Amino acid sequence: MATTTVDTITIDGHNHHRPHQQQQQCGPNYHIRYMTETDVPEVLQIWGDNNLHEGTHTIQSFLKVDPEGFVVAVDDRTGQVLGMCAGVFINPDTGFIGLYGVDPVYQKLGIGLNMWQKIMAHIGDRNAGLYAVPEHLVMYRDRAGFAREDSRQMVLYDGESVRLRDLVKSMDGIRVEPIVGDQLVERVVDYDNRGVHRYSRSRLLPGVFREPDSVALVAVDEYDDQVVGYGCMRTNNIGKAMAGPVYANNDALAELLVYSLIDRFPTAQTRGLLFMTLDSNPGGIRIADKLGLGKQEQLPRFFNKFVYTDAQWDRVYCIHSPNFAIF
Numbered sequence: 548m549a550t551t552t553v554d555t556i557t558i559d560g561h562n563h564h565r566p567h568q569q570q571q572q573c574g575p576n577y578h579i580r581y582m583t584e585t586d587v588p589e590v591l592q593i594w595g596d597n598n599l600h601e602g603t604h605t606i607q608s609f610l611k612v613d614p615e616g617f618v619v620a621v622d623d624r625t626g627q628v629l630g631m632c633a634g635v636f637i638n639p640d641t642g643f644i645g646l647y648g649v650d651p652v653y654q655k656l657g658i659g660l661n662m663w664q665k666i667m668a669h670i671g672d673r674n675a676g677l678y679a680v681p682e683h684l685v686m687y688r689d690r691a692g693f694a695r696e697d698s699r700q701m702v703l704y705d706g707e708s709v710r711l712r713d714l715v716k717s718m719d720g721i722r723v724e725p726i727v728g729d730q731l732v733e734r735v736v737d738y739d740n741r742g743v744h745r746y747s748r749s750r751l752l753p754g755v756f757r758e759p760d761s762v763a764l765v766a767v768d769e770y771d772d773q774v775v776g777y778g779c780m781r782t783n784n785i786g787k788a789m790a791g792p793v794y795a796n797n798d799a800l801a802e803l804l805v806y807s808l809i810d811r812f813p814t815a816q817t818r819g820l821l822f823m824t825l826d827s828n829p830g831g832i833r834i835a836d837k838l839g840l841g842k843q844e845q846l847p848r849f850f851n852k853f854v855y856t857d858a859q860w861d862r863v864y865c866i867h868s869p870n871f872a873i874f
């Protein structure tokens with residue numbers, strides 16, 4: 548993304564969008580521009596200050612795929628990032644809205660809505676979805692036009708430690724190995740496409756597999772040398788491990804992948820783990836239970852035009868990201 552393009556979207560950020568005059572006078576003057584990689588630490592700080600989580604290098608991976616899908620509000624005087632919003636197309640038909648947050652000090656000044664409108668202009672007349680936290684569910688559904696609720700919900704599990712004793716630790720004829728080398732990356736991208744998403748994420752996934760502070764593993768059936776699942780785990784903005792995605796052909800393979808990821812990623816055992824499955828997948832819920840994680844919340848998702856259904860849902864054991872991916 549060219550810096551010049553970033554500058555051209557700068558818009559007036561004075562607080563005259565805010566209906567409450569008293570609060571208008573308290574807010575800083577700001578402008579909205581496209582996010583860059585150097586904004587990410589401040590963005591993750593704001594996200595964490597709102598008790599929300601994302602991987603330390605996940606934003607960078609998605610930013611490369613759809614740079615115009617990320618904006619930040621920036622204080623005119625200090626250059627401080629005040630908030631951010633993303634609406635990313637990784638599928639040509641449907642975008643996903645996430646990372647919508649404002650520094651708690653500067654909330655309720657009109658900054659959020661201003662960024663939101665910029666991102667919705669990027670979505671245009673295409674479809675978009677989002678996960679709704681309970682506090683903002685009514686706002687998204689009744690005011691933002693995200694009225695179509697999916698029957699599937701995301702279940703967020705969390706724990707300070709993990710229990711490995713009940714997980715599948717090995718399977719005859721199945722090899723688990725790191726996703727490295729162009730050929731293997733290509734085969735995993737193909738599995739992700741044909742086996743799960745039904746569209747190619749070839750622009751995204753090679754970067755995801757190379758994210759710093761992360762591990763990416765594939766399960767291969769040695770009998771016919773077929774990819775039968777893969778998974779990633781990374782560090783998040785509060786120093787915990789965060790799984791995602793974990794896609795596999797069956798429950799045992801998914802468990803094997805989760806065990807292998809944790810085995811190679813000590814942060815999960817020393818700092819704890821976040822695991823986000825779908826309520827439609829009993830195998831994903833069973834993995835969270837076996838790990839001894841606690842259910843934190845269950846989040847519905849909403850779409851503005853149509854509910855996105857085209858995927859191999861039974862292979863989704865852990866979603867890729869709560870901010871940038873439908874699953």
Ligand SMILES: CC(C)(COP(=O)(O)OP(=O)(O)OC[C@H]1O[C@@H](n2cnc3c(N)ncnc32)[C@H](O)[C@@H]1OP(=O)(O)O)[C@@H](O)C(=O)NCCC(=O)NCCS
Pocket residue numbers: 566597647648649650653654655656657658659660661663678679680682683686687690691
């Ligand atoms: C949600 C959040 C980003 C809104 O930002 P904000 O700057 O505080 O909100 P604003 O001041 O721009 O809101 C102005 C008005 O627009 C409304 N609004 C904000 N975003 C909106 C949207 N996307 N669609 C419709 N209305 C919206 C607000 O409810 C408010 O209405 P009111 O004046 O009747 O109270 C902010 O509250 C936040 O960071 N919350 C914590 C993080 C979070 O929960 N994010 C959502 C995760 S799903």
